[in-house]
Amino acid sequence: xxxxxxLDKVTKTYRKGENEVHALVGVDLSIExxxxxxxVGPSGSGKTTLLNIVGCLDSPTSGGxxxxxxxxxxxxxxxxxxxxxKHISFIFQSYNLIPVLTVRENVELPLVIERKLSKPExxxxxxxxxAEVGLAGLEERYPRELSGGQEQRVAIARALVKDxxxxxxxxxxxxxxxxxxxxxxxxxxxxxxxRNATFLFSTHDALVQKHARRIVTIRDGIVHSDERK
Amino acid sequence: xxxxxxxxxxxxxxxxxxxALTIVTMAFGLGLYIGMDSMLKGMDRGGLDNIxxxxxxxxxxxxxxxxxxxxxxxxxxxxxxxAALESSILDDPRVMAVGMRTRFVGSMSNGTDAIPxxxxxxxxxxxxxxxxxxxxxxxxxFGDVGERQIVLGSGLAADLGLRLGDWVxxxxxxxxxxxxxxxxxxxxxxxxxxxxxxxxxxxxxxEDAEGFLELEGLRTEVVVKMEHRVNLKDAMADSxxxxxxxxxxxxxxxxxxxxxxxxxxxxxxxxxxxGVGMIIVVIMLISGVGIANTILMSVYSRVREIGVLRAxxxxxxxxxxxxxxxxxxxxxxxxxxxxxxxxxxxxxMIFVGFPLESLFKGVDLGMPIWGTLYxxxxxxxxxVIAVVGILVSLVSSRSPARRASxxxxxxxxxxx
Numbered sequence: 068x069x070x071x072x073x074l075d076k077v078t079k080t081y082r083k084g085e086n087e088v089h090a091l092v093g094v095d096l097s098i099e100x101x102x103x104x105x106x107v108g109p110s111g112s113g114k115t116t117l118l119n120i121v122g123c124l125d126s127p128t129s130g131g132x133x134x135x136x137x138x139x140x141x142x143x144x145x146x147x148x149x150x151x152x153k154h155i156s157f158i159f160q161s162y163n164l165i166p167v168l169t170v171r172e173n174v175e176l177p178l179v180i181e182r183k184l185s186k187p188e189x190x191x192x193x194x195x196x197x198a199e200v201g202l203a204g205l206e207e208r209y210p211r212e213l214s215g216g217q218e219q220r221v222a223i224a225r226a227l228v229k230d231x232x233x234x235x236x237x238x239x240x241x242x243x244x245x246x247x248x249x250x251x252x253x254x255x256x257x258x259x260x261x262r263n264a265t266f267l268f269s270t271h272d273a274l275v276q277k278h279a280r281r282i283v284t285i286r287d288g289i290v291h292s293d294e295r296k
Numbered sequence: 297x298x299x300x301x302x303x304x305x306x307x308x309x310x311x312x313x314x315x316a317l318t319i320v321t322m323a324f325g326l327g328l329y330i331g332m333d334s335m336l337k338g339m340d341r342g343g344l345d346n347i348x349x350x351x352x353x354x355x356x357x358x359x360x361x362x363x364x365x366x367x368x369x370x371x372x373x374x375x376x377x378x379a380a381l382e383s384s385i386l387d388d389p390r391v392m393a394v395g396m397r398t399r400f401v402g403s404m405s406n407g408t409d410a411i412p413x414x415x416x417x418x419x420x421x422x423x424x425x426x427x428x429x430x431x432x433x434x435x436x437x438f439g440d441v442g443e444r445q446i447v448l449g450s451g452l453a454a455d456l457g458l459r460l461g462d463w464v465x466x467x468x469x470x471x472x473x474x475x476x477x478x479x480x481x482x483x484x485x486x487x488x489x490x491x492x493x494x495x496x497x498x499x500x501x502x503e504d505a506e507g508f509l510e511l512e513g514l515r516t517e518v519v520v521k522m523e524h525r526v527n528l529k530d531a532m533a534d535s536x537x538x539x540x541x542x543x544x545x546x547x548x549x550x551x552x553x554x555x556x557x558x559x560x561x562x563x564x565x566x567x568x569x570x571g572v573g574m575i576i577v578v579i580m581l582i583s584g585v586g587i588a589n590t591i592l593m594s595v596y597s598r599v600r601e602i603g604v605l606r607a608x609x610x611x612x613x614x615x616x617x618x619x620x621x622x623x624x625x626x627x628x629x630x631x632x633x634x635x636x637x638x639x640x641x642x643x644x645m646i647f648v649g650f651p652l653e654s655l656f657k658g659v660d661l662g663m664p665i666w667g668t669l670y671x672x673x674x675x676x677x678x679x680v681i682a683v684v685g686i687l688v689s690l691v692s693s694r695s696p697a698r699r700a701s702x703x704x705x706x707x708x709x710x711x712x
Binding site (some may be wrong): 119122124125144145147149151152153156157159161163165166167168172176177179180181227 | 298299302303306307310505600601603604606607608609610612705706709712
């Protein structure tokens with residue numbers, strides 16, 4: 068199967084004062100559609116940097132990323148925004164919901180930004196995804212009125228509402244207890260299975276790793292192992 | 297745009313106290329400006345009202361030749377048929393009253409000293425309908441005593457050491473250039489809001505002036521009082537229109553509109569308005585800094601939110617627009633609140649006024665203090681406030697908005 072994402076000798080170097088920090092060193096990775104892939108490694112190993120580069124939030128110092136065979140390097144700011152808007156969704160460790168928007172408005176946000184659907188279509192799509200993540204009935208609540216697990220479900224619903232090809236999740240269960248973490252992983256797996264969305268997530272969580280079908284281990288910015296189950 | 301506005305609107309009120317403080321500062325400053333503008337325009341209006349109510353009236357009609365030699369106040373160019381002119385002027389529905397006057401040059405003596413004066417012969421009853429001089433008279437505005445009477449400015453009387461009831465000698469040339477002098481009893485002293493009248497005003501009745509100046513019915517001026525208009529421009533336009541109509545219907549007559557005098561007066565008042573302009577610049581500077589600070593704090597309290605919006609596809613331009621809208625909302629609400637405060641002050645100044653006399657009685661301010669100072673209705677100022685308020689808020693928000701749009705997404709998402 069053709070790769071949806073292809074990382075070709077991706078290197079990322081930061082300057083920290085007078086020192087150079089090598090966050091990623093010559094990473095080669097090929098990711099196929101529908102994968103449920105965990106990126107693991109100790110803190111500071113380069114997991115988040117890898118996700119940021121794939122999500123076009125950051126650019127590699129050298130090497131390149133191909134999306135469906137198209138290189139993402141050299142895209143202008145507005146083109147990068149367009150790429151993120153259409154193809155990528157994010158789930159953050161600390162949920163990062165917009166506090167002044169209700170659950171429904173948070174979930175609708177990516178569709179509203181995309182400006183492809185009519186208002187009723189946006190509403191219907193959002194309500195459907197909210198129900199899928201088990202939050203039906205809480206549509207009018209604000210993030211401050213939700214538990215951590217509920218907030219992360221909203222974040223997942225927000226990530227999935229536009230049917231993205233790729234979902235990038237940075238430590239999605241790090242702030243949750245084990246029961247809640249299991250529920251969130253179950254939801255992600257179910258959506259991966261039913262919608263064939265590609266999931267890439269960084270994690271320390273053994274439970275999440277247990278459910279992943281492919282585990283890429285990074286240490287000091289270098290891919291140390293790449294196991295498929 | 298709808299989502300941007302929704303997010304901006306809710307964020308503006310999310311930190312209610314901060315926003316309210318900025319809005320209150322802005323509203324107070326703008327409201328005060330409107331109130332001050334109303335007061336200063338009211339002072340201008342007060343000055344012009346002095347001209348209209350105490351010396352020149354709304355429209356003053358003379359012969360053209362008299363007007364050409366007005367500096368010498370000649371008694372040879374009287375209006376041909378003043379009664380007919382009066383009746384034609386009264387046809388105008390906006391005219392409230394018409395009076396007649398004859399000015400003459402003379403000298404006044406207390407028996408020891410003599411000073412030159414410009415005197416006015418009036419019909420006391422008709423003149424009181426056109427001018428408000430009788431309201432300022434200590435004593436009486438001509439009585440039925442049977443002796444020659446004179447009303448003087450209080451300052452002039454003081455200069456000559458004269459009091460109410462004293463006799464004074466008035467000397468002048470008659471219409472036929474003969475010298476004449478006679479004694480007049482002082483029946484009234486004027487203490488008005490017009491210093492020129494207080495310091496040099498001399499009034500005698502036509503009844504006494506007829507023989508004294510050999511007038512034979514000569515009237516050099518017809519003075520007209522028109523209905524009061526709240527807005528100065530309307531009042532000037534009314535006077536201009538009437539003056540034009542009189543001149544068109546009466547060749548050989550010259551009608552001086554209060555609008556003409558008013559415009560010259562307002563020209564002089566322009567220097568004062570520059571000072572007011574400086575006040576609005578300072579107010580806007582303070583408001584601008586307040587808004588910029590509010591938006592900057594908003595940016596720094598929402599760095600991660602900016603990162604999330606960028607991650608989901610917001611362009612830098614949309615992020616910038618989000619914060620510009622927030623600034624615009626604060627500016628709009630602040631301007632509206634300022635207009636409400638200003639309207640309140642304005643209405644108070646127009647209908648209740650500022651009691652100058654009771655507040656400054658006994659205090660030497662170096663200017664005549666009398667009665668109540670009223671505000672002037674100036675709707676244009678409200679439009680100026682609205683436009684300037686919103687513009688200043690947008691300009692002030694520009695820099696923080698730009699800063700927000702230039703944030704690195706990864707740094708923003710990491711921000712704790």
